[in-house]
Amino acid sequence: MLEPIKNNWRILLLVVVVLGATVALFAPQFGPETAPGEDVSEAQQGVTNLQYGLDLAGGTRVRAPLVGYTATEVDFGGDQPDDVASAIAGELENASESDITAVPEENAVDVTEPSVTEAQFRAAMDASGYAYEDVRSGVTQETRDVAQGIIQDKIDQTGLSGGTVQQVQSLSGEYFILVEVPGENRSSVTSLLEERGTVQIDIAYPTDNGTAVEEEVLTQDDFAELGSAAQSDRGTGAYVPVTVRNTAPEGEQSPAHSFQQAVADREFAEEYNSDLDQCDYSENPDDVSKPCLLLTVDGEVVNSFGMDAELADNMASGSWATDGGFRLTTSEFSEAERIAINLRAGALPADLDISGQGTSRSISASQGENYKNYSLVTGVLAVFAVAGMVFLRYREPAVALPMIVTALAEVYALLGFAALLSYPVELAVIAGFIAVVGTGVDDLVIIADEVMSEGEVNSRKVFNSRFRRAFWVIGAAAATTIIAMSPLMVLSLGDLSGFAIFTILGVLIGVLITRPAYGDILRRLLTVR
Known part of the structure; x- marks a missing residue:
């Protein structure tokens, strides 16, 4: 029992890879994640778990x-x-x-x-x-x-x-x-x-009936300066410095004075009289114990803040509006960066x-569907063209059929990897698949020619010797391909990266799995016993 497995483990490895690719392509748990309320069939875009890029999906x-x-x-x-x-x-x-x-x-x-x-x-x-x-x-x-x-x-x-x-x-x-x-x-x-989102600062405050909210105490147009996220001077935490406009047309109250009055009316100075006081809105939004500042983006509360005791006192005394500056403090620098982004109302930094x-x-959806159909037809024609040339070359089904099946298994394994990685299949990726078919069959031809070049294979030892010579040539060609494609994969060059990634992946699958498996198949079919 162990002897057949030992002698044919490369073929068994290829079978395992094909089965794994089948699971990745068709098992529901490997499908793309669905958004809330989205139908699963819509998310999967078909019977397989493959995800398509713009070229094929529109x-x-x-x-x-x-x-x-x-x-x-x-x-x-x-x-x-x-x-x-x-x-x-x-x-x-x-x-x-x-x-x-x-x-x-x-x-x-x-x-x-x-x-x-x-x-x-x-x-x-x-x-x-x-x-x-x-x-x-x-x-x-x-x-x-x-x-x-x-x-x-x-x-x-x-x-x-x-x-x-x-x-x-x-x-x-x-x-x-x-x-x-x-x-x-x-x-x-x-x-x-180019769209500019809606950002505002509200005040949530306690009432007898739970939390109430005073909306639009500050809007994005009320800020004169929006600083970048910075580490706290004290060494812990981070903050975003902002400055509220303290000027307004004659007869109107400036945003800084309006904000100052709203803070004084909600008695921030009485509630935040030490550095230990914290806003509890995030823990208990329906029943806060003290007033809190809320950062709201497109109607959704994304952050809540208390207030520094000194700042609250300055607002209560009416002296703060002259300067109009304050800091929104957080415990993490990454959170401060997010606040800075939100305060800019979705506006890009450049x-x-x-x-x-x-x-x-x-690309329209119908055009993408056409590309998908054309790609399928091109792939099928490439397979038939390769199959025809192989049969013309050898005229022996025992040599040609395993060669074609092995090449197709290689492409099938690549599709499984694409589904497993949720990598979008585009025209450049399909071009990589076709390139893999071409280089893969070339390598298999080298193996077949080398094994059959000196007549009948009369022993396993002779076969292994010839196969090793062929494999050295294949390994050198694979290394050359990987080196040539590596810059395209490393440099972020859009579609070319996908072409390079799947060409390299196909070469690795070929050298490590499909070429050795084809060698074992030929050994079983051609070796004289």
């Missing part, structure tokens, strides 16, 4: 750079990022502190105000006294990360199933934001990217150049 792809300039290798001289941003903004007439991002980890500073030219930014850097190496087009990694998070949040909050956002880099080194949204046309996607250097592509 939708819109937008690829655009973020507008701005970045000074590289900046010497901060030990100054804090907020101080650096303030100093540089002070040298620019048409930019504020919120338009400047200083990133010590990258030794870089960027400006995202579209009206600031490269020459003006260089002059501001020189005037502020911070030495730098050069100024390039584009923004810092931190700004790109924030923009990516904001766009992904917009897509998720809108409920667009399958929408993705990623950063890609061109061969020239320029970075782009790549947004893909299945099932949506170009106008709706660009409108989403403009997306959609109409300039940006590109967009929209």
